[in-house]
Amino acid sequence: MSGKEVELLDRVLYKFATTEDKDLAPQLSKFLVGILEKLDSQFPETTKKVLEVLTHINKRVKPQLQIQLPVLDLAQQLVSPDSGPAQKNFLVIYVTMGFERLAVPDAKAVANLLLSGDNILSLSEAHRTSVLLMMLPVLHHLEFKEGELEMNLKAASVVLEFYGNVMLLAPGAWKDNVPAGLSPEITTKLMQELKKRPSTDLISWKTHILTFVDACRASGTVPQNLLFPLCLTGFVESNSQLKTKAEMSLRRLDKVDLNDSALITKLFSAFLGSPATTAAEKKKTPVNDTLRLLLLDQFLKSKTACNSFPVTLQLIFECFFGVTTNTKIQVAGLRFLDWVLRLGEDKQLAIMGSMLLNGFKKILVQPNLEQAELVKGHAYGALGQLGKRLPHLFSADIELLKSLFNSLAEEKNVNVRHAIQDGLINLCTAYRNTKEEFKEEIFELLITRVKETVFESRYVANYYALRLFPFNSIPSRFLNLVSSNDTHSQVKDEANRGLHPFLTENDGILTKPAPETQWPDFKDWMAYIAKHLSERKTPDLEETPKKEKRELRFAPEVFTKFLNFSSEMLKHQQANPEGLPNSEDVTRSIVDTWGPLQEGSEHPVTIYRKLIEECWEKDNDAPAELFLSSLKCFLELFSFFPLKDLASLYSSPE
Numbered sequence: 001m002s003g004k005e006v007e008l009l010d011r012v013l014y015k016f017a018t019t020e021d022k023d024l025a026p027q028l029s030k031f032l033v034g035i036l037e038k039l040d041s042q043f044p045e046t047t048k049k050v051l052e053v054l055t056h057i058n059k060r061v062k063p064q065l066q067i068q069l070p071v072l073d074l075a076q077q078l079v080s081p082d083s084g085p086a087q088k089n090f091l092v093i094y095v096t097m098g099f100e101r102l103a104v105p106d107a108k109a110v111a112n113l114l115l116s117g118d119n120i121l122s123l124s125e126a127h128r129t130s131v132l133l134m135m136l137p138v139l140h141h142l143e144f145k146e147g148e149l150e151m152n153l154k155a156a157s158v159v160l161e162f163y164g165n166v167m168l169l170a171p172g173a174w175k176d177n178v179p180a181g182l183s184p185e186i187t188t189k190l191m192q193e194l195k196k197r198p199s200t201d202l203i204s205w206k207t208h209i210l211t212f213v214d215a216c217r218a219s220g221t222v223p224q225n226l227l228f229p230l231c232l233t234g235f236v237e238s239n240s241q242l243k244t245k246a247e248m249s250l251r252r253l254d255k256v257d258l259n260d261s262a263l264i265t266k267l268f269s270a271f272l273g274s275p276a277t278t279a280a281e282k283k284k285t286p287v288n289d290t291l292r293l294l295l296l297d298q299f300l301k302s303k304t305a306c307n308s309f310p311v312t313l314q315l316i317f318e319c320f321f322g323v324t325t326n327t328k329i330q331v332a333g334l335r336f337l338d339w340v341l342r343l344g345e346d347k348q349l350a351i352m353g354s355m356l357l358n359g360f361k362k363i364l365v366q367p368n369l370e371q372a373e374l375v376k377g378h379a380y381g382a383l384g385q386l387g388k389r390l391p392h393l394f395s396a397d398i399e400l401l402k403s404l405f406n407s408l409a410e411e412k413n414v415n416v417r418h419a420i421q422d423g424l425i426n427l428c429t430a431y432r433n434t435k436e437e438f439k440e441e442i443f444e445l446l447i448t449r450v451k452e453t454v455f456e457s458r459y460v461a462n463y464y465a466l467r468l469f470p471f472n473s474i475p476s477r478f479l480n481l482v483s484s485n486d487t488h489s490q491v492k493d494e495a496n497r498g499l500h501p502f503l504t505e506n507d508g509i510l511t512k513p514a515p516e517t518q519w520p521d522f523k524d525w526m527a528y529i530a531k532h533l534s535e536r537k538t539p540d541l542e543e544t545p546k547k548e549k550r551e552l553r554f555a556p557e558v559f560t561k562f563l564n565f566s567s568e569m570l571k572h573q574q575a576n577p578e579g580l581p582n583s584e585d586v587t588r589s590i591v592d593t594w595g596p597l598q599e600g601s602e603h604p605v606t607i608y609r610k611l612i613e614e615c616w617e618k619d620n621d622a623p624a625e626l627f628l629s630s631l632k633c634f635l636e637l638f639s640f641f642p643l644k645d646l647a648s649l650y651s652s653p654e
Helices: 002-017 021-040 044-061 071-078 085-099 104-115 125-141 153-168 184-194 202-219 224-235 240-252 261-272 289-299 311-321 327-343 346-364 372-389 398-410 414-432 436-447 455-468 474-482 489-497 522-535 556-571 583-593 604-614 624-639 643-648
Strands: none
Touching (some): 021 044, 085 125, 125 184, 125 202, 153 184, 153 202, 153 224, 202 224, 202 240, 224 240, 261 289, 261 311, 311 327, 346 372, 372 414, 398 414, 398 436, 436 455, 436 474, 455 474, 474 522, 474 556, 556 624, 604 624
């Protein structure tokens, strides 16, 4: 049998040898596919003769570019399951040799054949690389009407993965280094093929790939999620025309599902590179910084990206502390973290919470942080969001609260101070449910902050005083009174809210008070004021944030508010042990329990009366509003005490 095959091949060789170059193409079309089929012969003599014939063909065809090869027939044989390994090796050679000689319509027919169904999957990785690179020059000529491209999903994924790697090549850089986003193995394979094409124009190739992406989209048979990463890569190109084309391609992708786990996993992989356990040759590096920033923008549109632990956490920490991170990536990472804290599932946040908090503490104390105000500003905002989602992480961490207040007071940059203020406001909810002993420590912190130079400290101190403590809390109402005439309107308004009845809900929002709102106890209030005036160890009412000394014991405006607040407090004593019919009778019964009025005693009314009378002293020069308020408060005392009792305080000694 081998003798007949060798004899037949000899005849074919003679036929080729006696045919002029201009007539060789029809003979090749007639015999070449059959000759290559003989490569899988079991007889060595046959294989040897086939190689002799192919050598003759190569010598004549390679230098004669006008000689056409039966590329379509060769391509059909290449993807045939009946073709053996040896045959496919030569089929790839002749397909790639003849493809570049084809007219565009013929080249399109070959490309359509190779891309149809799962044909491309029938090739080895090396053959696939050669074929896909071969098709690059004509990709932009491929046009598919809806339903016309019959490439299956797995084949489409493989093809677009390959062209995605080509999109990551940078002009010139690939010749010496591994480009960002690729592995040494992929780079080596691409370089081996590219070296065969010294005139390679990467920009043109990438443009062709994006045109091919548009054609795949138009066919409607290739999922847009597979096309999306290639458009993102093109969008960060330095070439303006390529960038514009990629932008237009992105706009046409109207069915991309950024909550698809497969797509998000692919984008995560591009951002982070291959896992550390990956073999060195196969390990992909992260994509370049510009593309990473664009990927972070996409993650901000994906709920799946927020809930892909542990990769979500890995990405956040890569943004914070990665070897190649920079300020822009850190800021974008903090924006993504804020997104995670808003949309992340409780179960996943519970796992990540403590690690995220430690990360915050680390980034906020980094020395020599580039553009620290930008990074820290976003970090404080995200810290506040973490407190809203996971309040239990903060409720017992008073040291962190002290640290934040210190940072607020010491920060010179206005924008960062505002960020710290917002962070503290968001953390307020976390401290509402803290233990009582911690609340006492928190109040001591707040009372020291109402005289800070920066108004943000004074504002947050009042904000906390209103939301961490009930309306009947005497120390917190005193704190609000301290700031009720603050030089900054925002602080002043917040402080004055504390001098009117309020209730708080679980989220800390002030609401309209219920009728049964409990007022502070008047007796305890006066005792607290008397103690304060005698000790002078805590910030008092006689100084404003500008620390202007007054002749009156209190600043006139604050004195007026103190008298009015005390007057209302006296009217709203809540106990009614005797079932008395009206509020005055109720108040009078309570006053009776305080004991007889005596000059020099610690009776609350005595303290109150002395403070009222202080406004009448000639040397104090009290403003008219204060004088009228003091007079009104004094006259109200007669509603609660017999005239003879009050008169006894003013009678001359015998």
